[in-house]
Amino acid sequence: xxxxxxxxxxxxxxxxxxxxxxxxxxxxxxxxxxxxxxxxxxxxxxxxxxxxxxxxxxxxxxxxxxxxxxxxxxxxxxxxxxxxxxxxxxxxxxxxxxxxxxxxxxxxxxxxxxxxxxxxxxxxxxxxxxxxxxxxxxxxxxxxxxxxxxxxxxxxxxxxxxxxxxxxxxxxxxxxxxxxxxxxxxxxxxxxxxxxxxx
Amino acid sequence: xxxxxxxxxxxxxxxxxxxxxxxxxxxxxxxxxxxxxxxxxxxxxxxxxxxxxxxxxxxxxxxxxxxxxxxxxxxxxxxxxxxxxxxxxxxxxxxxxxxxxxxxxxxxxxxxxxxxxxxxxxxxxxxxxxxxxxxxxxxxxxxxxxxxxxxxxxxxxxxxxxxxxxxxxxxxxxxxxxxxxxxxxxxxxxxxxxxxxxx
Amino acid sequence: xxxxxxxxxxxxxxxxxxxxxxxxxxxxxxxxxxxxxxxxxxxxxxxxxxxxxxxxxxxxxxxxxxxxxxxxxxxxxxxxxxxxxxxxxxxxxxxxxxxxxxxxxxxxxxxxxxxxxxxxxxxxxxxxxxxxxxxxxxxxxxxxxxxxxxxxxxxxxxxxxxxxxxxxxxxxxxxxxxxxxxxxxxxxxxxxxxxxxxx
Amino acid sequence: xxxxxxxxxxxxxxxxxxxxxxxxxxxxxxxxxxxxxxxxxxxxxxxxxxxxxxxxxxxxxxxxxxxxxxxxxxxxxxxxxxxxxxxxxxxxxxxxxxxxxxxxxxxxxxxxxxxxxxxxxxxxxxxxxxxxxxxxxxxxxxxxxxxxxxxxxxxxxxxxxxxxxxxxxxxxxxxxxxxxxxxxxxxxxxxxxxxxxxx
DNA sequence: GATGAATGAGTTTTCATTCAT
DNA sequence: CATGAATGAAAACTCATTCAT
Numbered sequence: 001x002x003x004x005x006x007x008x009x010x011x012x013x014x015x016x017x018x019x020x021x022x023x024x025x026x027x028x029x030x031x032x033x034x035x036x037x038x039x040x041x042x043x044x045x046x047x048x049x050x051x052x053x054x055x056x057x058x059x060x061x062x063x064x065x066x067x068x069x070x071x072x073x074x075x076x077x078x079x080x081x082x083x084x085x086x087x088x089x090x091x092x093x094x095x096x097x098x099x100x101x102x103x104x105x106x107x108x109x110x111x112x113x114x115x116x117x118x119x120x121x122x123x124x125x126x127x128x129x130x131x132x133x134x135x136x137x138x139x140x141x142x143x144x145x146x147x148x149x150x151x152x153x154x155x156x157x158x159x160x161x162x163x164x165x166x167x168x169x170x171x172x173x174x175x176x177x178x179x180x181x182x183x184x185x186x187x188x189x190x191x192x193x194x195x196x197x198x199x
Numbered sequence: 200x201x202x203x204x205x206x207x208x209x210x211x212x213x214x215x216x217x218x219x220x221x222x223x224x225x226x227x228x229x230x231x232x233x234x235x236x237x238x239x240x241x242x243x244x245x246x247x248x249x250x251x252x253x254x255x256x257x258x259x260x261x262x263x264x265x266x267x268x269x270x271x272x273x274x275x276x277x278x279x280x281x282x283x284x285x286x287x288x289x290x291x292x293x294x295x296x297x298x299x300x301x302x303x304x305x306x307x308x309x310x311x312x313x314x315x316x317x318x319x320x321x322x323x324x325x326x327x328x329x330x331x332x333x334x335x336x337x338x339x340x341x342x343x344x345x346x347x348x349x350x351x352x353x354x355x356x357x358x359x360x361x362x363x364x365x366x367x368x369x370x371x372x373x374x375x376x377x378x379x380x381x382x383x384x385x386x387x388x389x390x391x392x393x394x395x396x397x398x
Numbered sequence: 399x400x401x402x403x404x405x406x407x408x409x410x411x412x413x414x415x416x417x418x419x420x421x422x423x424x425x426x427x428x429x430x431x432x433x434x435x436x437x438x439x440x441x442x443x444x445x446x447x448x449x450x451x452x453x454x455x456x457x458x459x460x461x462x463x464x465x466x467x468x469x470x471x472x473x474x475x476x477x478x479x480x481x482x483x484x485x486x487x488x489x490x491x492x493x494x495x496x497x498x499x500x501x502x503x504x505x506x507x508x509x510x511x512x513x514x515x516x517x518x519x520x521x522x523x524x525x526x527x528x529x530x531x532x533x534x535x536x537x538x539x540x541x542x543x544x545x546x547x548x549x550x551x552x553x554x555x556x557x558x559x560x561x562x563x564x565x566x567x568x569x570x571x572x573x574x575x576x577x578x579x580x581x582x583x584x585x586x587x588x589x590x591x592x593x594x595x596x597x
Numbered sequence: 598x599x600x601x602x603x604x605x606x607x608x609x610x611x612x613x614x615x616x617x618x619x620x621x622x623x624x625x626x627x628x629x630x631x632x633x634x635x636x637x638x639x640x641x642x643x644x645x646x647x648x649x650x651x652x653x654x655x656x657x658x659x660x661x662x663x664x665x666x667x668x669x670x671x672x673x674x675x676x677x678x679x680x681x682x683x684x685x686x687x688x689x690x691x692x693x694x695x696x697x698x699x700x701x702x703x704x705x706x707x708x709x710x711x712x713x714x715x716x717x718x719x720x721x722x723x724x725x726x727x728x729x730x731x732x733x734x735x736x737x738x739x740x741x742x743x744x745x746x747x748x749x750x751x752x753x754x755x756x757x758x759x760x761x762x763x764x765x766x767x768x769x770x771x772x773x774x775x776x777x778x779x780x781x782x783x784x785x786x787x788x789x790x791x792x793x794x795x796x
Numbered sequence: 797g798a799t800g801a802a803t804g805a806g807t808t809t810t811c812a813t814t815c816a817t
Numbered sequence: 818c819a820t821g822a823a824t825g826a827a828a829a830c831t832c833a834t835t836c837a838t
Contacts, residue, residue, distance in 0.1 A: 013817060016822055037236060039807065050824040055809070057822095115366075153383060157376045164363025168317040177356045181384075184352060185360075188387025215797065238832060249799035254834075411838065414801055435634060437828060448803040453830070455801095513764075551781060555774045562761025566715040575754045579782075582750060583758075586785025613818065636811060647820040652813075 020057050022047040027068050028107060035109040036065070036116055065113050066124050072107075072114065073128040076100055080135035089143035090190065096139055097162055097182045104166045105175050111167055132159055149189045161185060219256050221246040226267045227308040235264070235311070265323035268312035272327040275299055275313075279334035288342035289389065295338060296361055296381045303365045304374055313362045332358060348388045360384060418455050420445040425466050426505060433507035434463070434514050463511050464522050470508070471526040474498055478533035487541035488588065494537055495560055495580045502564045503573050509565055530557055547587045559583060617654050619644040624665045625706045633662070633713070663721035666710035670725040673697055673711075677732035686740035687787065693736060694759055694779045701763045702772055711760045730756060746786045758782060 026047035030038045040061065044054040058064035079099055086092035104111060137155035144151045165178045225246035229237045239260065243250040257263035278298055285291035303309045316327045336354035343350045364377045424445035428436045438459065442452040456462035477497055484490035502509060535553035542549050563576045623644035627635045637658065641648040655661035676696055683689035701707045714725045734752035741748045762775045 013820090013822065015816075019823080040809095041807070051809090052811085052825065053823050059809095061808090150383070153379060154376075157380050160367050160373070160376055161360075161364050161380050164366040165360060167363055167366050168314070168359050170318045170320070171355075174359070177353070177359055180352060181356050181360045184349070184387035185380075185384055186387070188383035188385070212797070218798080239834095240832065243800095250834090251800065251836085252798050255797070260833090411799090411801065413837075417802080438830095439828070449829090450804065450831085451802050457830095459829090548781070551777060552774075555778050558765050558771070558774055559758075559762050559778050562764040563758055565761055565764050566712070566757050568716045568718070569753075572757070575751070575757055578750060579754050579758045582747070582785035583778075583782055584785070586781035586783070610818070616819080637813095638811065641821095648813090649815085649820050649822095650818080653818070658812090 019047070019049050019053055022049060023054050023057055023064070024068055024071070027064050028110065031065075031068070031113045032107040032110045036113040038109075040064075065116065068110070069114050069124065069128065072103075072110070073131055076103065077131050077135040079103075080132075080139055083139060084142070088148075089139070089146045090148045090186065093139050093143055093149070093189075094182070094186045096136070097158075097186070098179060100162060101166060101175060101178050101182070104169065108169055111169060115163075115167065129159075143189075147191065150191050153189065215256075218246070218248050218252055221248060222253050222256055222263070223267055226263050227311075230264075230267065230311055231308050235315070239263075261319075261321045261323060264315060264319075264321065267308070268315055269323060269327060271306065271309050271312040272316055272331055275302065276331050276334040279331075279338055282338060283341070287347075288338070288345045289347045289385065292338050292342055292348070292357075292388075293381070293385050295335070296357075296385070297378065299361055300365060300374060300377050300381070303368060310362075310365060310368060313358075314366075317359060317362055342388075346390065349390050352388065414455075417445070417447050417451055420447060421452050421455055421462070422466055422469070425462050426508065429463075429466070429511045430505040430508045434511035436507075438462075460519060463514065464519060466508070466511070467522065467526065470501075470505075471529055474501065475529050475533040477501075478530075478537055481537060482540070486546075487537070487544045488546045488584065491537050491541055491547070491587075492580070492584045494534070495556075495584070496577060498560055499564060499573060499576050499580070502567065509567060513565065527557075541587075545589065548589050551587065613654075616644070616646050616650055619646060620651050620654055620661070621665055624661050625709075628662075628665065628709055629706050633709070637661075659717075659719045659721060662713060662717075662719065665706070666713055667721060667725060669704065669707050669710035670714055670729055673700065673707075674729050674732040676700075677729075677736055680736060681739070685745075686736070686743045687745045687783065690736050690740055690746070690755075690786075691779070691783050693733070694755075694783070695776065697759055698763060698772060698775050698779070701766060708760075708763060708766060711756075712764070715757060715760055740786075744788065747788050750786065 023043065027043050030043045030046050034042070040054060041051055043064070044051045047054070054064075058067060080096050083092040083096050086095065133155040136158055140149070140153075140155050140158065143149035162182075165181055168174060171177075222242065226242045229242045229245050233241065239253060240250055242263070243253045246253070253263075257266060279295050282291040282295050285294065303313075312327075315321075316324055316331060318324070332354040335357055339348070339352070339354050339357060342348035361381075364380050365373075367373060368377075370376075421441065425441050428441045428444050432440070438452060439449055441462070442449045445452070452462075456465060478494050481490040481494050484493065531553040534556055538547070538551075538553050538556060541547040560580075563579055566572060569575075620640065624640045627640045627643050631639065637651060638648055640661070641651045644651070651661075655664060677693050680689040680693050683692065701711075710725075713719075714722055714729060716722070730752040733755055737746070737750070737752050737755060740746035759779075762778050763771075765771060766775075768774075
């Protein structure tokens with residue numbers, strides 16, 4: 001504060017950063033295994049830090065959820081960005097959907113935590129919803145413009161379907177089931193398929 | 200069947216019946232609002248009975264879930280039965296799906312019931328799941344046999360897709376979104392639509 | 399509720415009453431010894447009840463303070479009533495003041511707790527202030543009417559002086575000190591003593 | 598005294614001095630509001646310094662108390678010294694008492710200082726108590742020697758009475774009340790007033 | 797049968813104090 | 818020196834479950 005006036009927040013201490021990471025990593029594991037009600041003490045133990053340290057970084061359970069959640073969302077969003085280079089727009093979409101399932105598969109109980117954040121914390125919900133729909137929207141728009149996919153389904157719809165299907169992840173075989181469903185769904189999206197229904 | 204004197208289950212006392220109903224009603228409210236981990240004390244309080252009374256009627260949390268949600272699930276099952284008389288198998292399927300959405304929109308607690316069916320491992324889940332998938336399975340089988348619908352999707356899958364789509368039913372416009380998604384999904388189910396994927 | 403409609407609150411269970419008393423008694427001891435920050439766990443232990451029981455009876459620390467406090471105040475108030483039969487009004491006053499010191503002497507740290515409640519809980523403060531000033535006021539009025547005591551001091555003033563003097567009760571010998579001070583004070587109250595000041 | 602090179606206490610760094618002041622100021626505020634058990638973190642936060650800095654300046658809570666309150670107490674002591682020149686010993690006493698009330702009314706924290714003097718067992722309390730009682734004792738001794746005031750009251754008693762009366766200084770009108778009480782008290786101190794008690 | 801009191805294990809939460817940067 | 822992160826002991830608090838009335 002004395003010598004370098006341009007410093008507003010002293011360099012984050014090395015061990016603090018490391019501990020923060022540890023806690024986040026541990027939280028992912030523990031919440032995945034034990035659901036959103038898992039004990040924070042357990043998270044701290046898993047992270048190898050004191051419970052006080054956990055609380056310093058994340059004063060409330062929700063703060064911890066949020067921090068974990070944000071990076072998850074960002075990873076999904078980044079994946080969507082990468083898939084923009086995939087030649088077939090429909091396949092890009094399909095692959096993003098399938099990848100997301102894989103992603104969720106590695107963090108079972110995490111979905112519940114994410115769902116909680118989605119409904120409870122509107123600021124975060126808005127952030128991630130916007131982030132994700134923007135990414136998916138881009139994939140979707142490409143497919144629609146290419147004339148491969150019907151235009152009456154929104155990124156929002158897509159997200160709803162995906163999250164919802166993944167939410168039910170407690171039975172054995174849920175993953176295969178969701179992959180099957182996604183195929184059905186993507187097939188349904190493709191144009192040139194029968195509009196035979198009561199129209 | 201109840202009139203024989205050697206019966207072990209005496210006349211159910213009037214207030215006992217009333218209390219049972221109260222608890223059931225309260226449980227639906229409280230679980231809907233606070234999730235399945237909501238405090239049983241809260242349920243009793245909401246019902247206006249003592250916690251001991253709740254425990255007498257429902258010795259375990261599972262027992263309470265069961266009593267609350269079994270009848271909800273059975274209604275859906277019955278609806279599926281009725282639709283067997285619908286001439287077009289695909290339309291029967293579609294109508295069941297759409298009707299279920301209406302149900303969810305109307306009956307608070309239906310989602311929770313369905314989520315439990317797909318999620319938990321209780322006796323209730325097993326019973327209800329079996330009941331329900333059997334009914335839906337019949338609808339599905341008809342459509343498959345008629346050659347109208349692909350054969351690689353199970354009643355279980357169908358249920359999962361439906362529940363999932365309905366899961367986020369707190370955003371405005373969720374109902375329209377789900378109906379759109381169901382149409383896409385049913386379209387995807389119909390045979391003769393492109394198997395272009397991964398080829 | 400069924401047979402005796404005039405019952406609004408079922409007879410308080412015997413053990414509940416006993417436990418409540420135990421906790422109150424223990425609280426008096428523990429707060430007296432350890433001051434107002436003493437652990438509630440310690441109170442429960444001293445009372446021989448579970449911590450949950452303590453919380454059931456007194457959901458917050460303040461509730462417990464309050465309950466303890468009320469009876470203390472009532473005891474002091476009753477003492478003032480009894481002293482109405484004392485022939486000399488001034489002596490009645492003096493004896494009440496001295497008795498109060500004895501009273502406080504048995505519950506050292508309790509004063510701090512009571513002070514906290516007095517400032518924090520205005521409802522209670524009003525109640526006890528009213529209660530006490532009414533009692534003291536009666537003693538005082540008798541003495542004033544008898545022409546033994548000056549009329550420009552209120553029950554409120556008296557209470558302030560008494561409570562204040564007792565507040566500083568951490569030094570050895572405080573009790574003797576306060577008793578000396580009370581004598582000086584009562585002497586000052588008597589009429590016919592010099593009004594010599596700045597006149 | 599500071600200029601010799603072998604000095605162990607180097608020039609006090611400018612920011613160190615500033616921080617010390619900040620902490621002192623913050624401590625007065627925080628202890629006044631939250632009592633003597635207020636969190637030291639809160640003090641540091643209020644001061645805008647790190648908790649470590651607070652600890653460097655004041656290794657123990659007592660050290661902080663001391664630094665905060667010592668100068669307050671010394672002011673009262675000095676006032677008593679000045680009043681030694683007042684011709685009437687009783688009036689000197691009375692004026693000191695009344696002045697102290699003014700002090701309390703004006704200077705937030707003075708009460709806390711005085712309470713500590715009479716209550717705690719720290720080195721600070723001993724020092725301040727000695728300092729103060731010596732000054733008041735001189736005033737008192739003069740009055741006793743002049744035969745104007747009874748001899749069985751100590752400087753300590755006087756202090757206790759004064760502090761006590763001021764203790765409840767949050768009610769409206771407390772100041773008038775205390776001034777009234779002090780007059781009663783001083784009247785009680787004067788000799789030649791009735792020793793009628795317990796006779 | 798109904799009630800609500802009792803219990804205590806399990807969690808959350810706070811803070812004084814120490815230490816690495 | 819200043820800082821604030823780390824730590825863990827200690828307390829607060831909640832709630833499922835059992836039981837006396």
